Amino acid sequence: MLKKLLGTAAIATLLASPAAADIKIGFVTTLTTPVAVIGKDMRDAVELAMEHIGGKMAGEDVEIVYADDEFNSQKGKQATERLVLRDDVDIVAGYIWSNVLLASAPVVLNADKILISANAGPSPLAGAQCNKNFFNIAWQNDQTPMALGELLNQQGVKSLYLVAPNYAAGQNMVAGVERTFKGKVVGKDMTVWPSQRDWSAELSKVKAAKPDGVFTFYPGPAGPAFIKQYQQAGLEGEVPLYSVYTLDSISLPLFQKAGMETVLGTKMTQFWAPDLDNAANKKFVGDFRKKYGRYPSFYAAQSYDAIMFIKSGVEAVSGDIGNIDGMRAALKKADFDSVRGDFTMGNNHFPIQNFYERTVVKDADGNWTTAVGRAVLTNHQDPYASQCKM
């Protein structure tokens, strides 16, 4: 027994010794609760990215340590603490939820480690609380709805009703639309998040208000529920529904299975689309579909990009992960082949990028996906960047 134990210890030491040269990336996402579908998509994308880079960056072995935020800011913060203080990761990435990121960011930044958001883009971190070690590889929360507001202007929508959940991202989304939408906002309902799943009262108000369009934002499984009720209330066909981050490659197959044809033709805006025409994206989407048999969501695209982004930084310092100044300088350049095409990093370390119109369609095989249209906003920087002293 003792011998066996010693043997195991010896093997552990052997395994542990090259770990000093290894690169450890902590990846925080939601692996439990109903929104774990998003976390799964992100993890799948990270795994694919790891496959594409052969598990190595600048010749060093890379290990990803996944952590579950349990869809809860307090738990997310604790998971981050475990990554930073116990697992001693070199870089922390991930984060779906703005609130989780806001709670967790100080843990990573106080430890002087690099933090990369692969989804959440809350306004404080883009503005006054921007940080030299924090990078966002997705978007700032206001940007996509700002693009949508532009789209609404172009579509001739004069009056708009807003329904969104009452949390950081929901408030940012609504603020974003209001920033660019030139018509009149005839009503606004902020609902209890994440518990409210029945919008009968809000939808009745929409009906009474008779707007030209409805804007909504419900990420994860709440989105399909909202759209279903919209349809049952007899609003579809009457009032066009515009959304951001609500219809994605996770929810579209569910709509398809449920045969809800009215979703086809719905418009949204986004910085990326599965059919965006560039080599990196073709490789990503093609291999993702081959490996998992479904379209990747934007969450997946961002996670894939996050790994490639980190790789660009690690390669710039030739694998010397301790050279944090060098890493930062390299990451600022965003010098890698992103699945969204070319973009630059702003002064606040949020991307300056295009936002495209997307329409829900059937693909050649009859699968529901989106078709990318023209860019609504080009080289767009978020409105908080000017508040960032960096």
Next chain:
Amino acid sequence: MAELKNPASILTLIVIGLCAVVPFLAPALGEPFYVIVFARIMIWAIAAVSLNLIMGYGGMISFGHAVYLGIGGYTIGILAFHGITSAWIQWPVAIGACAFISLIFGAISLRTRGVYFIMITLALAQMIFFLSVSAERYGSDDGLNILTRSDFGLSFFDLNDKLTMYYTIFAVLLASVFISWKLIHSRFGVVMRAAKSNDTRVQAVGVSTYRYRLIAFVIAGVMCGIAGLLQANFERFVSPDMMNWPRSGELIFMVVLGGMSTIFGPVTGAFVFLMLSEILSTWTIHWHIIFGPFLVLVVLFARGGIHGLLTPRASRDE
């Protein structure tokens, strides 16, 4: 203190001793993370001790006790948000807020008994929870980051210092255990325990049990609020989740797991509960499937909790 002689209390003393040395022991063992884990455990232990005061000794099963964690924490968060960081203002306001709210909630809920009491405490707590969820200014569901910890304005006592923060929590824990021990063995405690076992008889003697219960309810609320203000300072973050109803359920479980109506039980309970969830959650993300039945088994087969299991039958309280 006869309680000190049985194995259960020795276990608690080990836990408390461990808490005392962890800031030095854990980094030496290369596990600095456990300093955080222990600080968190101690904060929960304070809250559990406060719940035990009314639940264990007074028979008042409050299913909304975590609300005082939230009120204590949010007071710090909101004051800090408005730029008031002095502890000399923050702490008294937090304590006052908890006293005020627990007085109102106690006055309403203590009019009821049994299951009505359980449900009304739950509902009142959920009311404050929803209030915090819809308080857009203070972050709604996202919670509130606290940029600076409470400032005592003393150079030798700065909560930003890790050790000072840790040992402040430790000292409050010891104080709360001591206070509840003192209370239980005072005339006040005797009336409370008597009222728990036979309320009518105590009333017949001419003692207004309502008043005694209400005072106990407020003391427990304030003590839990202090845990909340420590939590806000320690985490530098408050969110509605800290007072959502599962937190109240977990508090009840900590008390029962350690051993209700024992002075040290809640401390042991908080320690075992949080260490177990820490270990299980590292092991599998599906840890609730083990934890749930574990809870049921504790209730069914280990009624006295850990202290009950370790205490010789003869020397038990009841």
Next chain:
Amino acid sequence: MDYVLLIEQFLNGFQLGIILFLMAAGLTLVFGIMDLVNLAHGSMFMIGAFVGGTIAVVTGSFVIGVILMIPAMLIIGIVVEMTTLRTLYPRDHLDHVLATFGLILFFNEATRLIWGPEGLIVPLPAFLDGSVALGAITYPVYRIVIIVVGLLVALGLYILVSRTRIGMLIRAGASNRAMAGALGVNIPLLFSIVFGIGAVLAGLAGLIITPITAAQIGMGEDVLILAFVVIVIGGIGSIRGAFIASIVTGVIDTMGRSFLDVFLLLFLPENAAESAGPALSSMMIYILMAAILFFRPQGLFPPKGAG
């Protein structure tokens, strides 16, 4: 004010009340008769949705899903009662709360392992999907169906409790358990059946709301707390009280969500009304409950002979 909107919101509130009633009816029966606080009632809501929803998706018929859900939930309810809850009857309320809290954790995780984290979307048959014109109002057909089904269940329950032999036993068991047992009533069997009925009602509530909200893990917990509020307001053990309190709660909650901000605009500046509206409306039913309990600590309709 727009009367069409007012009527529509009233219907919305009524429909929410019906769902609450289906939950509260089982809860109040189990509590009134067995004196058991059952947090896991919320899990029955969820399991009904997942089991019935799966049957509906597999068979392609929502109606078959509902019909087969009934025996399934009856069995699940009875099994849960016989394996775990039965041992809890002699224990105090604290043990009930804790053990059933543990059951919630277990059921949630088990559902995740079986169905995955993504939840379940259940389509409606075409004839229920869409809306119908009722005078000036267009209202979703399915929500009308929910209201009708709920009213039928309420009527059925009333007849069951007040007109049948099993109802008589239930009433006997509720008012004096020991006496009923002494008179030769098979108390354990009666309890199992009552618990089974409660599970079916909760499962029905969960399944019936699933085509609207989709089934997801933990879906029963928010409804459970509202149902607690309902039975406390209505008086524990009283089906009639549960029904009235459910409707009142549903309507007040919905009306608050729809009109409180407009109402507050009469007194407050726009910004204040916009932020106070949602805050106050989410607290309203709890304030209502606190007020009712303050004046009537036994709820509105305490059953005769109880307590």
